[in-house]
Amino acid sequence: xxxxxxxxxxxxxxxxxxxxxxxxxxxxxxxxxxxxxxxxxxxxxxxxxxxxxxxxxxxxxxxxxxxxxxxxxxxxxxxxxxxxxxxxxxxxxxxxxxxxxxxxxxxxxxxxxxxxxxxxxxxxxxxxxxxxxxxxxxxxxxxxxxxxxxxxxxxxxxxxxxxxxxxxxxxxxxxxxxxxxxxxxxxxxxxxxxxxxxxxxxxxxxxxxxxxxxxxxxxxxxxxxxxxxxxxxxxxxxxxxxxxxxxxxxxxxxxxxxxxxxxxxxxxxxxxxxxxxxxxxxxxxxxxxxxxxxxxxxxxxxxxxxxxxxxxxxxxxxxxxxxxxxxxxxxxxxxxxxxxxxxxxxxxxxxxxxxxxxxxxxxxxxxxxxxxxxxxxxxxxxxxxxxxxxxxxxxxxxxxxxxxxxxxxxxxxxxxxxxxxxxxxxxxxxxxxxxxxxxxxxxxxxxxxxxxxxxxxxxxxxxxxxxxxxxxxxxxxxxxxxxxxxxxxxxxxxxxx
Amino acid sequence: xxxxxxxxxxxxxxxxxxxxxxxxxxxxxxxxxxxxxxxxxxxxxxxxxxxxxxxxxxxxxxxxxxxxxxxxxxxxxxxxxxxxxxxxxxxxxxxxxxxxxxxxxxxxxxxxxxxxxxxxxxxxxxxxxxxxxxxxxxxxxxxxxxxxxxxxxxxxxxxxxxxxxxxxxxxxxxxxxxxxxxxxxxxxxxxxxxxxxxxxxxxxxxxxxxxxxxxxxxxxxxxxxxxxxxxxxxxxxxxxxxxxxxxxxxxxxxxxxxxxxxxxxxxxxxxxxxxxxxxxxxxxxxxxxxxxxxxxxxxxxxxxxxxxxxxxxxxxxxxxxxxxxxxxxxxxxxxxxxxxxxxxxxxxxxxxxxxxxxxxxxxxxxxxxxxxxxxxxxxxxxxxxxxxxxxxxxxxxxxxxxxx
Numbered sequence: 001x002x003x004x005x006x007x008x009x010x011x012x013x014x015x016x017x018x019x020x021x022x023x024x025x026x027x028x029x030x031x032x033x034x035x036x037x038x039x040x041x042x043x044x045x046x047x048x049x050x051x052x053x054x055x056x057x058x059x060x061x062x063x064x065x066x067x068x069x070x071x072x073x074x075x076x077x078x079x080x081x082x083x084x085x086x087x088x089x090x091x092x093x094x095x096x097x098x099x100x101x102x103x104x105x106x107x108x109x110x111x112x113x114x115x116x117x118x119x120x121x122x123x124x125x126x127x128x129x130x131x132x133x134x135x136x137x138x139x140x141x142x143x144x145x146x147x148x149x150x151x152x153x154x155x156x157x158x159x160x161x162x163x164x165x166x167x168x169x170x171x172x173x174x175x176x177x178x179x180x181x182x183x184x185x186x187x188x189x190x191x192x193x194x195x196x197x198x199x200x201x202x203x204x205x206x207x208x209x210x211x212x213x214x215x216x217x218x219x220x221x222x223x224x225x226x227x228x229x230x231x232x233x234x235x236x237x238x239x240x241x242x243x244x245x246x247x248x249x250x251x252x253x254x255x256x257x258x259x260x261x262x263x264x265x266x267x268x269x270x271x272x273x274x275x276x277x278x279x280x281x282x283x284x285x286x287x288x289x290x291x292x293x294x295x296x297x298x299x300x301x302x303x304x305x306x307x308x309x310x311x312x313x314x315x316x317x318x319x320x321x322x323x324x325x326x327x328x329x330x331x332x333x334x335x336x337x338x339x340x341x342x343x344x345x346x347x348x349x350x351x352x353x354x355x356x357x358x359x360x361x362x363x364x365x366x367x368x369x370x371x372x373x374x375x376x377x378x379x380x381x382x383x384x385x386x387x388x389x390x391x392x393x394x395x396x397x398x399x400x401x402x403x404x405x406x407x408x409x410x411x412x413x414x415x416x417x418x419x420x421x422x423x424x425x426x427x428x429x430x431x432x433x434x435x436x437x438x439x440x441x442x443x444x445x446x447x448x449x450x451x452x453x454x455x456x457x458x459x460x461x462x463x464x465x466x467x468x469x470x471x472x473x474x475x476x477x478x479x480x481x482x483x484x485x486x487x488x489x490x491x492x493x494x495x496x497x
Numbered sequence: 498x499x500x501x502x503x504x505x506x507x508x509x510x511x512x513x514x515x516x517x518x519x520x521x522x523x524x525x526x527x528x529x530x531x532x533x534x535x536x537x538x539x540x541x542x543x544x545x546x547x548x549x550x551x552x553x554x555x556x557x558x559x560x561x562x563x564x565x566x567x568x569x570x571x572x573x574x575x576x577x578x579x580x581x582x583x584x585x586x587x588x589x590x591x592x593x594x595x596x597x598x599x600x601x602x603x604x605x606x607x608x609x610x611x612x613x614x615x616x617x618x619x620x621x622x623x624x625x626x627x628x629x630x631x632x633x634x635x636x637x638x639x640x641x642x643x644x645x646x647x648x649x650x651x652x653x654x655x656x657x658x659x660x661x662x663x664x665x666x667x668x669x670x671x672x673x674x675x676x677x678x679x680x681x682x683x684x685x686x687x688x689x690x691x692x693x694x695x696x697x698x699x700x701x702x703x704x705x706x707x708x709x710x711x712x713x714x715x716x717x718x719x720x721x722x723x724x725x726x727x728x729x730x731x732x733x734x735x736x737x738x739x740x741x742x743x744x745x746x747x748x749x750x751x752x753x754x755x756x757x758x759x760x761x762x763x764x765x766x767x768x769x770x771x772x773x774x775x776x777x778x779x780x781x782x783x784x785x786x787x788x789x790x791x792x793x794x795x796x797x798x799x800x801x802x803x804x805x806x807x808x809x810x811x812x813x814x815x816x817x818x819x820x821x822x823x824x825x826x827x828x829x830x831x832x833x834x835x836x837x838x839x840x841x842x843x844x845x846x847x848x849x850x851x852x853x854x855x856x857x858x859x860x861x862x863x864x865x866x867x868x869x870x871x872x873x874x875x876x877x878x879x880x881x882x883x884x885x886x887x888x889x890x891x892x893x894x895x896x897x898x899x900x901x
C-alpha cells in the first residue's frame with residue numbers, strides 16, 4: 001500500500017515542482033502627483049545628442065524616460081514636439097563651432113573615415129548630406145498647434161532666456177504659441193502638477209566651448225552669478241506658484257566632459273630628432289634669446305621674469321605641450337625697429353583643448369607646432385586661444401558653476417524640491433567611472449559609453465543613468481518608490497553605414 | 498547498465514546547482530534519506546560515501562548505477578526596476594557508477610565514477626544581468642579507483658585517487674560602447690587530480706561512526722578558447738585566442754553517526770564542512786590582451802560552509818526499504834559577492850525514497866529530493882548588480898544495484 005502511494009506521488013511531485021516567484025514590488029508616487037508633468041530646460045531636457053536634436057534622441061530624452069517610469073505610479077501622458085521626416089532622422093543641430101554661426105547641421109553618426117594621413121578609422125561624422133539651405137530661424141515649421149508640449153526643453157537656452165520673449169532660437173520658434181510667449185510662460189500654461197527644471201549649463205557652456213575669453217562676446221559670455229540667482233529664484237517661484245512639486249538638477253563641471261578632455265594639452269609627441277629640430281630652429285632660438293633679454297623682460301611689467309620663463313619654448317622626446325598663440329601675454333618689442341615679440345608659449349598641465357580643434361591640421365599641418373611639409377621652410381603654426389581653456393578661464397568657469405549650484409541647492413531647499421547632484425555624478429563618471437549591471441561607464445568619448453558623439457551631451461544610456469538619478473532624488477524627497485530603468489536595456493551607439 | 502547510461506550522457510547536460518556548484522546526488526538510496534551515508538554502508542556506493550566501508554558487505558561483488566534528473570529554476574527580482582526574471586535551465590543529469598570487489602576478508606577494491614560538482618544555469622541572452630552571465634555549463638566527472646582495509650573488526654580505513662575530468666563553458670554579453678549584441682564564449686577542459694580518504698568505526702552493534710575527507714581539486718584551464726562575437730569595428734579590440742583560469746573544487750570533510758535502535762530502523766545524522774573559502778577569485782588570463790581586453794579578476798570571496806543532514810531508513814519488509822530525510826545546505830556566498838553565475842541560496846532539502854528488492858541479487862532505488870532555496874537579497878558589488886533571488890529544484894532519481 002505504502003509502495004503504491006509513493007509510486008504515485010513521486011512523478012507527480014516532479015511535475016508540479018514549484019517555480020520560484022516574487023510578489024510585485026510596491027511602487028508608488030509618495031506625496032508627489034505626476035498627473036501632469038512639464039520638463040523645462042535646455043538641450044539636456046530636449047533629448048539632444050551627437051550634435052543635434054533628432055526624433056530618436058527626443059524619444060529617449062531624459063524627461064521622456066522619466067515620464068515612462070512615472071506612468072507606473074499615476075503619471076500622465078508626455079507629449080513631445082517630435083521632429084519628423086528628414087529632420088527627424090538626420091537631426092537638427094545648432095552649429096557654433098564647425099560651421100559659421102547661424103547654420104544648422106545634421107547629427108553626428110559613427111562611421112568609417114579616412115584622415116589626412118590616409119589612415120582609416122571609425123569616428124564621428126555628420127550624418128548624410130548637409131542641409132542645403134535650412135535657414136536658422138525659418139527652417140522648421142511651427143508645431144505649436146499640436147501642443148501643448150510636456151517637454152519644453154529648448155536646445156541652446158540659457159537660464160536668462162526662459163523669460164525673454166525675444167529669445168532667438170529655431171527650436172523655440174517652432175513651439176512658440178504667441179509673440180509674447182516665453183519658455184517659462186508656455187510651461188506655466190500647462191498648469192502642471194510636477195515639473196523638472198534643469199537649466200544653467202548654457203550659461204557657461206558657450207563661453208567654454210569657444211575657448212573662454214577669446215570667444216566671450218554676446219551670448220557666449222557667462223551669466224553673472226547674481227543675475228543667475230535672481231532669474232533662478234523667480235523661475236522656481238513661478239513653477240511652484242500653483243503648488244506643483246518638482247525636481248531640479250545642478251550644473252556639472254563642464255570642464256570634465258569629453259569635449260574638453262579628449263585632446264590632451266601635451267599630445268604633441270616628438271622623436272628626439274624632431275625635438276632637436278624644433279629647439280635648434282632659428283626662430284625658436286631667437287624667441288628664447290629675446291626672453292633672456294633684460295630690455296624685453298622689462299616690458300612684461302611686474303612679473304616679467306616669471307612670464308619670460310613661462311614663454312620659453314623647449315621640446316623633448318615624448319609628450320610636449322602644444323605651441324599656442326596666447327593673446328593674454330604681454331606686448332613687447334625686440335629691437336629699436338619696434339619688431340613685436342610673438343605671443344608664443346607651450347600649453348601647461350591642466351589646460352584644456354576643445355574637441356572642435358581641427359584634428360587633421362594637428363596631424364598634417366603641424367597645428368600646435370610647425371608645418372614641416374617643406375623641411376627647408378618650416379612654418380610655425382600655433383593653436384589659437386579659441387580652442388583652448390587656460391587655467392584662469394577654467395577657474396572662472398568652475399567659480400560660476402559653484403555659484404550657480406549653490407543658488408540651485410538653496411532654491412531646492414527653500415521650496416522642498418528634489419535635487420539632483422548632476423555635478424558630483426559627472427565627477428564620479430570622470431574619476432572612477434560608474435558601474436551599473438556589469439558595465440563600467442566613463443567620461444571618455446565613444447569608449448566611455450555614456451557620452452554621445454558631440455562630447456557634450458549624454459548618449460541614450462547616459463540619459464537613462466540620469467533618469468535614474470532623477471528618480472532617486474524624487475523617491476527620497478517625496479517618500480516615493482518610482483521604478484527605475486534598466487540602463488543596459490537602452491541602446492548604445494551603433495556604427496552607421 | 499552502461500548501454501542505458503551512455504545515450505543519456507550524450508543527450509543531456511550533466512549538472513545543476515547545490516551548495517556553490519557542489520552537487521550532492523551520489524547515491525539514490527542515500528539521497529532518499531537526506532544524502533546521508535558516511536557512517537553506514539548501503540552497498541557499492543560506499544566507494545563514494547566512505548571508502549573505508551567497501552568491505553563491510555558480505556558479498557564478493559557489488560555494482561550500483563544511477564542518475565538524477567534536476568529540474569531547477571532560479572528567480573531574480575530587481576527591487577529598483579521591479580522586473581522579475583527566471584532561468585531556463587536544462588535538465589541536469591548527474592550520474593554515478595560504482596563497483597566494489599572483496600579481494601579477501603581484509604581488503605576490498607573499488608571503482609567509482611560520479612559527478613560531485615557542476616552547474617548548468619541559463620539566464621538567457623537578453624536578461625538584465627547578461628553582462629555578468631548569460632549561461633554557464635560547468636562539469637566535473639570524478640573517476641576514483643579505491644582501496645579499503647579492515648584494520649580490526651570494528652575499524653576500517655579506505656582511500657581513493659580522484660581523476661577529475663573538468664570542463665566549463667560560459668557565455669556572456671560584452672559591455673562594449675559600440676553595438677548592442679556583443680558577446681563572448683569561453684570554454685575549456687582539463688584533467689586534474691585529488692584524493693579522498695575515510696575511516697569507519699563500528700562502536701557497538703547499534704552505533705557506528707564515519708569520517709571522510711575529500712581533497713581540494715584545482716581545475717586549471719590552461720588552453721581555454723575565447724571566442725568573441727562583436728561589432729566589426731571592435732574586432733581588433735577583442736581578439737579571439739586562448740585563456741587560462743583556475744576554478745577550485747573545495748575540500749569537504751564529513752562526520753556521520755548512525756544508530757540502529759532495532760533491526761528494521763536506521764537513524765543517522767551528518768555534518769559536512771566545505772572549504773569554499775579557497776574560492777577567492779575567478780581570474781581570466783587572456784593570451785591576447787588589448788586596451789579593451791585586459792586580464793579580468795572577478796572576486797568571489799566565498800566562505801566556508803556547512804551542511805547538516807538527518808535521515809532514516811525503515812525496512813518495511815524484505816522486499817521494501819523506505820527512507821526519508823532532510824538537510825540544510827548553507828550558501829558559501831557573501832551578500833556582496835552574489836553573482837548570478839552561481840546563484841546559490843541557503844537551501845533546505847526534503848527527501849524521500851525507497852528500495853525495491855526484486856531478488857537477492859537485484860534491487861531498484863527511487864528517490865525524490867525537493868530543494869527549497871531560501872530567498873535572499875544580495876548583490877554582486879563589483880558589477881553593481883543585485884536584487885532578490887529565490888531558487889527551487891525538484892530532483893527525482895533512480896538507481897539499480899546488482900550483487901553476487
